[in-house]
Amino acid sequence: MMQSIKQQPFRAAVLLLVWGWLLFLVLAPNLLVLGASVMTRNPGTFISLPLNLDAYRQLFNPLYLEVFLHSLYMATMTTLACLLIGYPFAWALSRVEKRRQMLLIFLLIVPFWTNSLVRTYALKLILATNGLLNSALMSLGVIDEPLQLLYTEGAVIVGLVYLLLPFMILPLYSVFEDLRQDVLLASHDLGAGRFATFKNVIVPLTLPGVLAGVMLVLLPAMGLFFVPDILGGSRNLLVGNVIKNQFLDARNWPFGAAASIVLTVTMALLMFAHRLSKRRLGEEGA
Amino acid sequence: MRWLPRSYLTLVYLLLYVPIIVLVVFSFNDSRTGYNWGGLSLRWYESLFNNHAMVQAMWNSLWLALTAATVSTMIGALTALALHRYRFRGKKVLNGMLFVVMMSPEIVLAISLLGLFLLLGLQLGYVSLLLAHVTFCLPFVVITVMARLAGFDERLPEAARDLGASDFTMTRTVLIPVIMPALMAGWLLGFTLSMDDVVVSSFVSGPSYEILPLRIYSMVRVGLKPEVNALGTLLLVFSLVMLMLSQWILSRSKQ
Numbered sequence: 001m002m003q004s005i006k007q008q009p010f011r012a013a014v015l016l017l018v019w020g021w022l023l024f025l026v027l028a029p030n031l032l033v034l035g036a037s038v039m040t041r042n043p044g045t046f047i048s049l050p051l052n053l054d055a056y057r058q059l060f061n062p063l064y065l066e067v068f069l070h071s072l073y074m075a076t077m078t079t080l081a082c083l084l085i086g087y088p089f090a091w092a093l094s095r096v097e098k099r100r101q102m103l104l105i106f107l108l109i110v111p112f113w114t115n116s117l118v119r120t121y122a123l124k125l126i127l128a129t130n131g132l133l134n135s136a137l138m139s140l141g142v143i144d145e146p147l148q149l150l151y152t153e154g155a156v157i158v159g160l161v162y163l164l165l166p167f168m169i170l171p172l173y174s175v176f177e178d179l180r181q182d183v184l185l186a187s188h189d190l191g192a193g194r195f196a197t198f199k200n201v202i203v204p205l206t207l208p209g210v211l212a213g214v215m216l217v218l219l220p221a222m223g224l225f226f227v228p229d230i231l232g233g234s235r236n237l238l239v240g241n242v243i244k245n246q247f248l249d250a251r252n253w254p255f256g257a258a259a260s261i262v263l264t265v266t267m268a269l270l271m272f273a274h275r276l277s278k279r280r281l282g283e284e285g286a
Numbered sequence: 287m288r289w290l291p292r293s294y295l296t297l298v299y300l301l302l303y304v305p306i307i308v309l310v311v312f313s314f315n316d317s318r319t320g321y322n323w324g325g326l327s328l329r330w331y332e333s334l335f336n337n338h339a340m341v342q343a344m345w346n347s348l349w350l351a352l353t354a355a356t357v358s359t360m361i362g363a364l365t366a367l368a369l370h371r372y373r374f375r376g377k378k379v380l381n382g383m384l385f386v387v388m389m390s391p392e393i394v395l396a397i398s399l400l401g402l403f404l405l406l407g408l409q410l411g412y413v414s415l416l417l418a419h420v421t422f423c424l425p426f427v428v429i430t431v432m433a434r435l436a437g438f439d440e441r442l443p444e445a446a447r448d449l450g451a452s453d454f455t456m457t458r459t460v461l462i463p464v465i466m467p468a469l470m471a472g473w474l475l476g477f478t479l480s481m482d483d484v485v486v487s488s489f490v491s492g493p494s495y496e497i498l499p500l501r502i503y504s505m506v507r508v509g510l511k512p513e514v515n516a517l518g519t520l521l522l523v524f525s526l527v528m529l530m531l532s533q534w535i536l537s538r539s540k541q
Contacts (some may be wrong), residue, residue, distance in 0.1 A: 010323075019380070026386070027383060029398030032405065037500055085534070088291075092292070104299075107303075125305070128510070138372070220391055226485070229507055230506055252500065260394045262540070
């Protein structure tokens with residue numbers, strides 16, 4: 001070991017820096033959250049012994065359980081909407097001629113580079129009671145009275161879909177790009193109809209993309225607390241809002257940490273499913 | 287049937303861009319209520335720049351993004367080089383940690399960092415923001431640089447070593463120039479991520495260092511503020527320039 005440090009001081013310095021940063025700012029904080037979730041709430045030092053599972057039990061308190069389930073429901077709706085919009089979109093995008101494709105992808109990632117708060121606020125301009133959508137519908141005579149669009153569950157879902165759609169489309173686009181036309185032709189030649197080809201060939205081959213997209217959408221859809229803050233009012237909270245309130249306002253670390261562990265475990269399960277689907281594809285392809 | 291996918295693509299793009307266009311148009315709207323058109327005006331831009339706290343937050347954000355992008359590019363580049371060139375124990379763990387940072391919900395990263403800083407007794411402000419921003423930018427820089435290194439001729443560094451260059455000299459004279467475009471692209475991405483972040487920043491910032499996204503956040507939570515339209519438009523133009531610059535650098539380097 002000492003020998004290698006003397007021989008390659010640069011290598012040793014690089015590895016030390018990289019490891020140091022990740023251990024200190026990634027591993028240690030995550031272990032801390034894990035630890036905090038099984039400790040007891042303490043007003044002075046935030047957390048203290050003894051160890052217990054009270055925080056996890058508190059998650060099943062009907063009051064919070066309702067918020068969690070509602071958040072999960074909104075996140076699921078968001079993910080489904082992104083999938084329904086994104087799947088045909090990615091398919092169509094992968095069939096556009098190459099030159100134009102680059103421009104279209106560029107247009108897709110512009111929103112990713114622009115401030116998400118500002119874009120959420122822009123939706124507010126459209127959805128407000130006397131906003132653009134209501135004015136447009138009224139002047140067209142579709143409705144007589146402005147609809148209550150803002151501060152509803154629907155507004156939160158629209159906001160989340162608007163922010164997260166590109167994260168569903170990009171992984172889907174990349175699997176559609178890899179989908180070889182000859183495979184589809186082969187399926188057709190073997191006598192499969194359009195629907196059978198879709199069900200037996202296209203869906204299994206694009207499944208890793210679907211799961212990657214779901215992973216990239218579902219979890220942020222439970223965490224982006226500023227979306228309900230701006231569009232949803234106080235009745236449409238996300239898990240993210242609960243974590244934020246518990247950590248920053250109520251100073252209840254164990255509970256906030258336990259909620260965050262639940263999110264992390266969900267993420268781990270989704271990642272596992274993603275790997276599994278990729279591995280299965282690899283085996284079948286080989 | 288060719289018109290069907292085309293019109294579908296157009297429709298979705300339209301939906302994605304309508305709110306942005308509305309925002310830009312309304313930023314030039316003279317009306318105070320924010321819904322009706324009251325004629326062309328630059329008054330919201332003017333009131334933006336006359337707002338001292340706002341300008342201060344803007345400078346703070348720019349400085350934070352500048353430093354966070356620079357530090358994360360340096361560490362990210364070294365990480366990518368280490369992952370690419372060195373064999374060492376725990377390489378998979380290192381890769382895994384970067385992957386976890388990229389995939390885990392921002393809010394999880396946010397509370398874990400807040401916990402760390404509070405337990406260490408670190409004053410929340412510029413330093414805590416910097417550490418947090420560098421951490422969430424890092425994986426993006428690493429994958430940008432790794433992608434560049436993947437298509438690289440391995441004989442070049444070997445030749446440099448054979449000619450007697452030390453590891454450090456070889457990295458400086460051979461590898462750095464090769465990954466330069468990726469470094470620039472990674473830097474621009476880091477800068478933008480830092481400028482836009484709300485979730486992590488709202489946990490790890492303190493009253494001593496107010497940054498732009500948090501100021502916007504407190505403005506838009508209640509009602510409509512026409513200044514936000516103007517500010518949003520400026521940020522939009524800014525990110526657009528950054529993105530085009532990064533695409534230009536990457537596409538030029540491919541030739």
